[in-house]
Amino acid sequence: MAKNTDTPSSYYAAFVLLSGMARNKDTPSSYYGEPRKFDPKFRGPVHKRSCTDVVCCVIFIIVILGYIALGTVAWIHGDPRKVIYPTDSHGQFCGHKDTPNANKAILFYFNMLKCANPAVLINLQCPTTQLCVSKCPDRFSTLLDAWDTNNWEYYKQFCKPGFKISSKSVEEVIRDEDCPSIIVPSRPFLQRCFPDFITRNGVLTVANQTIFKDGNNKRRSVNDLKDAAKAASSAPRELWTDISGGIANLLNAKEVGMKIFEDYANSWNWILIGLVITMAVSLVFILLLRYTAGVFLWLIVLSVIAAIGYGIWHCYWEYSSLSGKPGANVTISDIGFHTDLSIFLQLRQTWLIFMICLSVIEAIIVVILIFLRTRLRIAIALLKEGSRAISYIMSTLLYPIITFLLLAICIAYWVVTAVFLASSGNAVYKVAPTDDKCMYANLTCSPKTFSQTNITKVCPGSQCMFAFYGGESVYHRYILVLHVCNLFVFLWLVNFTMALGQCALAGAFASYYWALKKPNDIPACPLYSSFSRAIRYHTGSLAFGSLILSVVQMFRIVLEYLDHKLKGSQNACARFVLCCLKCCFWCLEHFIRFINRNAYIMIAIYGKNFCTSSKDAFFLLMRNVIRVAVLDKVTDFLLFLGKLLISGSVGVLAFFFFTHKIPVIQEETPSLNYCWVPLLTVVFGSYMIAHGFLNVFAMCVDTLFLCFCEDLERNDGSSSRPYYMSPGLHKILRKGEEGAKLCTAS
Numbered sequence: 001m002a003k004n005t006d007t008p009s010s011y012y013a014a015f016v017l018l019s020g021m022a023r024n025k026d027t028p029s030s031y032y033g034e035p036r037k038f039d040p041k042f043r044g045p046v047h048k049r050s051c052t053d054v055v056c057c058v059i060f061i062i063v064i065l066g067y068i069a070l071g072t073v074a075w076i077h078g079d080p081r082k083v084i085y086p087t088d089s090h091g092q093f094c095g096h097k098d099t100p101n102a103n104k105a106i107l108f109y110f111n112m113l114k115c116a117n118p119a120v121l122i123n124l125q126c127p128t129t130q131l132c133v134s135k136c137p138d139r140f141s142t143l144l145d146a147w148d149t150n151n152w153e154y155y156k157q158f159c160k161p162g163f164k165i166s167s168k169s170v171e172e173v174i175r176d177e178d179c180p181s182i183i184v185p186s187r188p189f190l191q192r193c194f195p196d197f198i199t200r201n202g203v204l205t206v207a208n209q210t211i212f213k214d215g216n217n218k219r220r221s222v223n224d225l226k227d228a229a230k231a232a233s234s235a236p237r238e239l240w241t242d243i244s245g246g247i248a249n250l251l252n253a254k255e256v257g258m259k260i261f262e263d264y265a266n267s268w269n270w271i272l273i274g275l276v277i278t279m280a281v282s283l284v285f286i287l288l289l290r291y292t293a294g295v296f297l298w299l300i301v302l303s304v305i306a307a308i309g310y311g312i313w314h315c316y317w318e319y320s321s322l323s324g325k326p327g328a329n330v331t332i333s334d335i336g337f338h339t340d341l342s343i344f345l346q347l348r349q350t351w352l353i354f355m356i357c358l359s360v361i362e363a364i365i366v367v368i369l370i371f372l373r374t375r376l377r378i379a380i381a382l383l384k385e386g387s388r389a390i391s392y393i394m395s396t397l398l399y400p401i402i403t404f405l406l407l408a409i410c411i412a413y414w415v416v417t418a419v420f421l422a423s424s425g426n427a428v429y430k431v432a433p434t435d436d437k438c439m440y441a442n443l444t445c446s447p448k449t450f451s452q453t454n455i456t457k458v459c460p461g462s463q464c465m466f467a468f469y470g471g472e473s474v475y476h477r478y479i480l481v482l483h484v485c486n487l488f489v490f491l492w493l494v495n496f497t498m499a500l501g502q503c504a505l506a507g508a509f510a511s512y513y514w515a516l517k518k519p520n521d522i523p524a525c526p527l528y529s530s531f532s533r534a535i536r537y538h539t540g541s542l543a544f545g546s547l548i549l550s551v552v553q554m555f556r557i558v559l560e561y562l563d564h565k566l567k568g569s570q571n572a573c574a575r576f577v578l579c580c581l582k583c584c585f586w587c588l589e590h591f592i593r594f595i596n597r598n599a600y601i602m603i604a605i606y607g608k609n610f611c612t613s614s615k616d617a618f619f620l621l622m623r624n625v626i627r628v629a630v631l632d633k634v635t636d637f638l639l640f641l642g643k644l645l646i647s648g649s650v651g652v653l654a655f656f657f658f659t660h661k662i663p664v665i666q667e668e669t670p671s672l673n674y675c676w677v678p679l680l681t682v683v684f685g686s687y688m689i690a691h692g693f694l695n696v697f698a699m700c701v702d703t704l705f706l707c708f709c710e711d712l713e714r715n716d717g718s719s720s721r722p723y724y725m726s727p728g729l730h731k732i733l734r735k736g737e738e739g740a741k742l743c744t745a746s
C-alpha cells in the first residue's frame with residue numbers, strides 16, 4: 001500500500017537513503033545494529049558484572065598518585081609569598097610581616113621610563129631599582145629640582161634606606177640609583193605604583209599634565225609613561241589595551257574590594273536565605289511537574305515570554321523618558337568603568353542595549369516554540385515521567401552536593417598546586433648596568449659578593465638586581481611542563497567526577513524504569529547501589545571516557561592560548577585557520593559529551609566497557625534519530641526556561657529586598673555600598689542551584705528515553721512481553737507511530 005509522501009516517515013526514509021545508511025531487506029541486520037531481543041531474565045541494571053577497561057583504571061590510579069607527588073614537590077619547592085607579595089630589587093617582599101618592609105606594601109619604580117627598554121623582554125623585569133614604599137608619590141618632581149629645595153623632605157622617602165644627601169653628588173646619586181631621578185603622581189594597582197592616568201576630553205593626562213621633565217630635564221610625553229607602564233606591568237595585555245580610558249578607575253581596585261568584602265559581611269545571612277529559598281522553589285518546581293506538567297510548562301513558557309515582553313516595554317519607556325535630559329545621551333565608552341551601576345541607568349544607550357538584547361531573546365524563543373510546537377506533548381510526557389521517578393528516588397536530588405564537594409576538592413588542589421609551582425625557584429639576580437655597552441649586562445650575579453667583583457669598576461653604577469624566580473635545576477627547567485600536567489590532570493579529574501555522577505544517577509533511574517510494578521519493584525537504595533557499582537566495576541570506563549574529553553579540551557585551551565598570542569597578527573590566513581580549528585574542536589567536544597553521556601547510561605545498565613557501551617548507545621539513538629532531536633531540543637529548552645524562571649524570580653525578590661522596596665521588612669535590609677554585590681551573588685547562586693537540581697532531572701529524562709526505546713524493541717505490550725513504561729507515557733510516545741515510524745524495528 002502506497003504511503004503518503006508528505007508524512008514524517010517519508011522524510012526520515014529520505015534522510016536514511018541519502019546518507020547511504022538505509023537497511024537492505026536482504027541483509028540480516030540493520031546498518032545501526034540489531035534491535036534488542038526479548039529477554040525474560042532482564043530486570044533492569046545487571047547486577048552480576050565484571051570490571052571494565054582495567055588498563056585505563058590502572059593508568060588513572062597511577063596518574064592520581066603522580067598528581068599527588070607533583071603537588072608534594074610543588075609544596076616543597078614553592079613559596080606562595082612570591083606570588084602574593086611584590087619583590088624589590090634586593091629580593092625582599094613588600095608588606096610581609098617578617099621583613100624590614102612590613103609597613104611598606106607597595107613596589108615603587110625609581111625610573112619607570114626605563115621599563116620601555118627592550119631589555120625588559122630579556123630580564124622579565126624592569127631594569128631600574130625597585131623599592132618598597134608605604135605610599136606612592138602624589139606630585140611631579142625630579143631629583144635635580146628637589147636637591148636644593150624644601151621639597152627634599154618629601155622626596156627622600158623614596159630613596160634607599162640610610163641615604164644621606166651629603167654623601168654624593170647629584171650625578172653619582174642618579175648613576176648609582178640611590179634615589180629616583182624622577183617621581184610622578186601615582187596610585188597603587190596590583191601593589192605597584194603606576195602613573196595616575198586620567199583622560200580629560202579625550203586627552204591622556206597625569207595630574208592634568210601632558211608634558212613633563214624627566215630626570216635629565218628633557219621634555220617627555222605622558223604617552224611615554226603609558227608605554228613604560230604597559231611594559232612594567234605583569235597584568236594581561238587586555239588590561240592595558242585601553243589604558244587611556246579606564247586605568248584611573250581600575251587603580252581603585254583595592255578600595256572597591258574592601259567595600260565588596262564589607263557588603264558580603266553585612267549581607268551573607270540574607271544571601272544564604274535567598275539560596276535556601278531557591279532550593280525550596282526548585283523542589284516545588286519538580287513536584288509541580290509531576291502533577292501538573294502540561295499546564296505548568298505552558299505557564300512557564302507564557303510567563304517567560306510575558307516577562308521578557310514587559311522588560312522590552314520597560315526599556316522602551318525608560319529610553320523615551322530620558323529623552324532631552326542633560327547627560328542622558330552620553331555613551332558608555334565615554335564614561336568608562338564605574339562601580340556605581342546607577343550611573344549607567346541614567347543613559348539612554350544603556351536602555352537601548354537592554355531593549356535590543358531582550359528583543360532578540362524574545363524573537364529566538366518565539367521562533368523555537370513555532371518550530372517545536374508539535375513536539376511539546378512528547379517533551380511534557382517525558383518530564384512528567386522524570387518527575388515521578390525523582391519523587392520515588394528523592395536521594396538523587398542530594399547527589400549534586402556530592403558532585404559539588406568533589407569538584408571543590410579538585411579545584412582547590414589544582415589552584416594550590418598551580419600557585420606553588422608558579423612560586424617555585426630561588427631568586428635570580430642579574431647585572432643591571434647604567435650603560436647598555438657594559439659587557440656584563442644581564443649576566444647572573446650574587447648580591448652578597450657583587451661589591452667584591454670588578455664589575456662595578458668596569459661598569460660604574462651597575463647593580464646586582466633581582467630579576468625573577470627560577471633556577472638551573474632540572475625541576476626548574478620543566479616548570480612549564482609541570483604546569484601543563486597540572487592542568488591536564490585537573491581536567492581529567494573534573495570530567496571523571498561528572499562522569500561518575502552521570503553513571504550513578506543513570507543506574508538509579510534505570511532501576512526505576514525497569515521495575516514492572518512501580519514503586520513496589522524498585523530495589524532498595526538504588527542510588528547507593530548504582531554508585532557502588534560504578535566505583536567498583538567501571539572506574540576504568542569512566543576514566544576512559546573522561547580522558548578522551550580532557551584531551552579535546554586541552555587542545556581547545558592550546559588553541560585559545562595561540563589565539564591570544566596572535567591577536568595582533570596581521571596574517572589573515574593564520575587567523576582564519578585558527579578560527580576554523582577552534583570551531584571544529586568546539587563541535588567535537590560537544591559531540592563527545594553527548595556520546596559519553598549516553599555511554600555512561602548503557603554502562604550503568606549493562607556493565608559493558610566504554611567502547612561497546614558507546615557503540616550500543618549510538619546505534620540505539622540512530623535507530624531513534626527523530627526522537628533524539630525531540631529530546632535534545634524541546635526538553636532541554638523547557639528545562640532552560642525553568643532555570644531562568646527560578647533564578648529570575650528569586651533575583652527579582654532579592655532586588656526588591658536589597659533596594660529597600662519591600663515595606664514590611666525594610667528595616668531589616670542591611671546597609672550596603674553596592675547593592676549589586678549580594679544581588680548578583682544571589683542570582684548566580686540561584687541559577688547554579690537550579691542548574692544542579694534540573695541537571696538531575698535532565699539525566700533522568702535521558703535515561704528514561706534510552707530505556708523507553710529499548711523497551712519498545714524488547715517488548716510488544718502483550719501479557720507475556722509487557723511494556724515497562726507507564727500507560728500515559730506509552731500512549732503519548734506511541735501516538736502517530738504508524739505514520740512517523742519514529743522508532744524502527746527489525
